Amino acid sequence: MKHFVKVLHGPDHAENAYRAISAVCTHDVTGKQVLLKVNTGFKAEPRSGICTSPDVVEGVIRYFQEKGAGRILVGDSSIVGVDSLEALASAGIRDVCEKTGVECVDLNSFDPVDKKIPGGIMVDSILFSSAPFESDIVVSMPVMKTHMYTGATLSIKNMKGCMYKREKTKLHRLSKPLPPDPRGRSLDYGLLDFTKVCYPDYAVVDGTVCMEGFGPSGGTPVQLDVVLAGSEPAAADLVALKLMGIPLEEVGHLLLISEARGVSYDTIETDPADCSPYSRKFITAGEARLGLHSDKIVMEDESACSACHAALIQFLRYHRHDFEDGEVYTIFSGKDVNKDDILKAKNPCLVGNCTARFKDLAPFCRGCPPIPSEIKKTLKGEAGISITFLGHSCFRVRSKEYSILFDPFLTGNPAANVNADDVSATTILLTHGHGDHLGDTVSIARRCRSTVFATVETASMLPEDIKVEKGQIGGYIRTDFGGVKFLPAFHGSGVAGGLACGFLLEIEGKKIYFAGDTGLTVEMSLLAEEEIDVALLPIGDRFTMGPKDAVRAVSMIRPKKVIPMHYNTMPAIEQDPQRFKEITERDTGTECIILAVGESLSL
Numbered sequence: 001m002k003h004f005v006k007v008l009h010g011p012d013h014a015e016n017a018y019r020a021i022s023a024v025c026t027h028d029v030t031g032k033q034v035l036l037k038v039n040t041g042f043k044a045e046p047r048s049g050i051c052t053s054p055d056v057v058e059g060v061i062r063y064f065q066e067k068g069a070g071r072i073l074v075g076d077s078s079i080v081g082v083d084s085l086e087a088l089a090s091a092g093i094r095d096v097c098e099k100t101g102v103e104c105v106d107l108n109s110f111d112p113v114d115k116k117i118p119g120g121i122m123v124d125s126i127l128f129s130s131a132p133f134e135s136d137i138v139v140s141m142p143v144m145k146t147h148m149y150t151g152a153t154l155s156i157k158n159m160k161g162c163m164y165k166r167e168k169t170k171l172h173r174l175s176k177p178l179p180p181d182p183r184g185r186s187l188d189y190g191l192l193d194f195t196k197v198c199y200p201d202y203a204v205v206d207g208t209v210c211m212e213g214f215g216p217s218g219g220t221p222v223q224l225d226v227v228l229a230g231s232e233p234a235a236a237d238l239v240a241l242k243l244m245g246i247p248l249e250e251v252g253h254l255l256l257i258s259e260a261r262g263v264s265y266d267t268i269e270t271d272p273a274d275c276s277p278y279s280r281k282f283i284t285a286g287e288a289r290l291g292l293h294s295d296k297i298v299m300e301d302e303s304a305c306s307a308c309h310a311a312l313i314q315f316l317r318y319h320r321h322d323f324e325d326g327e328v329y330t331i332f333s334g335k336d337v338n339k340d341d342i343l344k345a346k347n348p349c350l351v352g353n354c355t356a357r358f359k360d361l362a363p364f365c366r367g368c369p370p371i372p373s374e375i376k377k378t379l380k381g382e383a384g385i386s387i388t389f390l391g392h393s394c395f396r397v398r399s400k401e402y403s404i405l406f407d408p409f410l411t412g413n414p415a416a417n418v419n420a421d422d423v424s425a426t427t428i429l430l431t432h433g434h435g436d437h438l439g440d441t442v443s444i445a446r447r448c449r450s451t452v453f454a455t456v457e458t459a460s461m462l463p464e465d466i467k468v469e470k471g472q473i474g475g476y477i478r479t480d481f482g483g484v485k486f487l488p489a490f491h492g493s494g495v496a497g498g499l500a501c502g503f504l505l506e507i508e509g510k511k512i513y514f515a516g517d518t519g520l521t522v523e524m525s526l527l528a529e530e531e532i533d534v535a536l537l538p539i540g541d542r543f544t545m546g547p548k549d550a551v552r553a554v555s556m557i558r559p560k561k562v563i564p565m566h567y568n569t570m571p572a573i574e575q576d577p578q579r580f581k582e583i584t585e586r587d588t589g590t591e592c593i594i595l596a597v598g599e600s601l602s603l
C-alpha cells in the first residue's frame with residue numbers, strides 16, 4: 001500500500017497549508033467535529049520555530065470551513081507549568097481563531113479519559129484529554145523540530161500534548177524494563193504504546209519556520225517555507241525527517257511506530273516526487289554546540305526528565321552569566337536525588353517538583369517543569385529569604401541581593417562542610433571575638449569586601465582594612481537590606497572591657513533574632529513585642545544557656561520558629577536537639593526546626 005504525502009514550498013504559508021490538506025483529506029467532513037491539534041507546548045512568539053505558525057493554522061481552518069465542517073477546535077495542552085491559553089495567544093493562534101470564528105481551546109479543559117493500552121510495553125493506561133476522542137477528525141499540526149530526547153518531534157510526537165495535565169510527565173518516568181534487544185529508549189516505546197490508542201487522522205506538518213539544535217524550545221529557528229500533509233501521519237513524519245536530513249535510525253519512536261504501521265520510505269509516494277530541493281541538513285541536538293558550560297553551576301540532573309532538562313538548558317542559556325563572578329551552585333533535579341548528595345554539595349538548590357521531598361534541605365524551585373527565570377530567582381535568593389546552617393553558630397541568611405553571615409567560624413570547625421574560601425558575604429554580623437565566632441571573619445570580609453557589624457570593642461580586633469559598622473547594645477543601624485539592632489548577650493567578648501552581643505536582623509520584612517553566645521536573660525522578654533519570625537538560640541550549655549533555659553527563652557521571646565545552635569560541635573556541648581524540639585513545641589507551641597549542617601529554612 002502506498003502512503004501519499006503532499007509537499008508544498010513557498011512564501012504563502014496559509015495557501016500552501018490549504019492546498020496540502022486539500023490534497024490528502026478523504027473524509028466527508030460535513031457537519032463533523034474537527035480538532036486541529038497544534039503545537040504550543042511552550043509560550044513563544046509567532047513564527048519563532050517553537051509553535052505552529054498561525055498562517056498554517058489559518059489555511060487548514062479555511063479548508064475545513066469551506067468543506068462544511070461542524071465544530072472546529074484548535075488547541076493544545078502546554079507543558080506542565082505553562083498556561084495553554086496564554087501559549088496559544090502568544091503564538092498568534094488565538095487571533096486566527098477569533099478572526100475565523102472557531103474555538104481556541106485548552107485541551108485540559110475537557111474531561112479526562114483513562115485509556116487502557118492493549119499490549120502496552122511501557123504503560124498499561126494513559127489519562128487523556130477527551131477532546132481527540134470526542135472529535136470526528138483529528139489533524140496533528142506540529143512544527144518541524146529537532147528534539148533533544150526523541151531526535152525529532154513531528155506529528156506523532158505532537159499528539160503527546162493530548163495527555164491530560166500532569167499525565168504528560170508519565171512517559172518520561174517509565175520504570176518497566178525495555179524489551180530484549182531494544183531499538184529505542186523507554187520514551188520511544190512509551191510513545192509506541194501511546195499511538196495504540198491515540199493516533200491522528202491527518203498530519204499537516206509546519207515546516208515554514210522550523211527549529212534545529214536544542215529543540216523543542218532551546219534551538220535555532222530555520223526558515224524552510226515548507227508545508228507537507230499526509231493521511232498517514234507516520235508517512236508525513238518520515239518525509240519531514242528526510243527534509244531535515246535526519247536518518248530514521250536516530251529517531252527511535254518513529255522507527256518503531258512506522259514499522260508497526262507498515263510505513264517505510266518504500267511505501268511513500270510524494271508530490272513532487274523529488275523534494276530534495278526543499279531539504280536542508282538540520283543540526284541535531286546531539287550536534288549542537290550551545291556553549292552552555294558554566295564553571296559556577298554544577299548540574300546533578302541525571303534522573304530529570306526532558307521537561308526539566310529543557311528548563312535547565314533555558315536557564316543556562318539565558319541566566320548563566322549572572323553567576324559568573326559568584327560562588328559555585330549545585331542544581332539537583334529529578335526523582336533520584338538523595339539527601340547525602342544534597343548535604344555534601346556546594347550551595348545546593350532543588351529544581352522541580354520531583355525534589356520537593358527535600359525542600360527543607362535547600363532552596364527549592366517548584367514546578368513540573370520549573371520556569372527558568374524562577375530557577376535563577378531561587379539560586380539568587382530572590383524567591384524569598386533562606387537561612388542556611390553552616391555549623392556551630394554560623395548561619396547564612398540569603399535574600400535577593402544580600403548574603404549575610406552570622407559568626408563565620410568555618411576553618412577548624414569540625415561541624416562545617418564548606419571551606420571559608422567558598423563562602424561569600426555582603427555582610428557579616430559578628431557577636432564577639434572568641435575564636436569559634438570570629439573564625440574566618442577577616443579572610444571572608446577581605447575577599448568579599450563585606451561590611452562587618454560588631455560592637456566597638458569587638459571591632460577593635462579587626463584589621464584596619466576591614467569595613468566595619470560599629471555599634472553598641474541597644475543601638476540600631478538602618479541598612480540597605482533593612483536594619484541591624486545590637487542586643488544584650490551575657491557572655492565574654494574576648495576583648496577586655498567589651499561586651500558580647502546578639503543581633504536582631506531585619507531583612508525584607510522578616511525579623512531574625514541571633515542570640516549569639518548567651519545565658520538566659522530577662523531582657524529576652526522584651527523581644528516578644530518584635531514579633532520575631534525566627535530565633536536562633538544556643539542550647540549547648542556550659543558556655544551558653546542549655547536546652548532547659550533555651551525553652552524558657554522561647555517562652556519569653558515567642559518567635560514563630562526557633563532553630564537551635566551551638567551544640568554538638570565538641571563533647572563539652574553535646575545535647576539532644578530532638579529532645580529540645582519536643583519540649584519546646586510541647587511547652588511553648590513554637591515550631592522548632594533542627595537544621596543539619598548545610599540545610600536551609602526558607603521564609
Ligand code: SF4
Pocket residue numbers: 169172303304305306307308333334335351352353354355367368369370
Ligand atoms: S519535576 Fe522535572 S523531572 Fe520531575 S517530572 Fe516534573 S519536569 Fe520531570
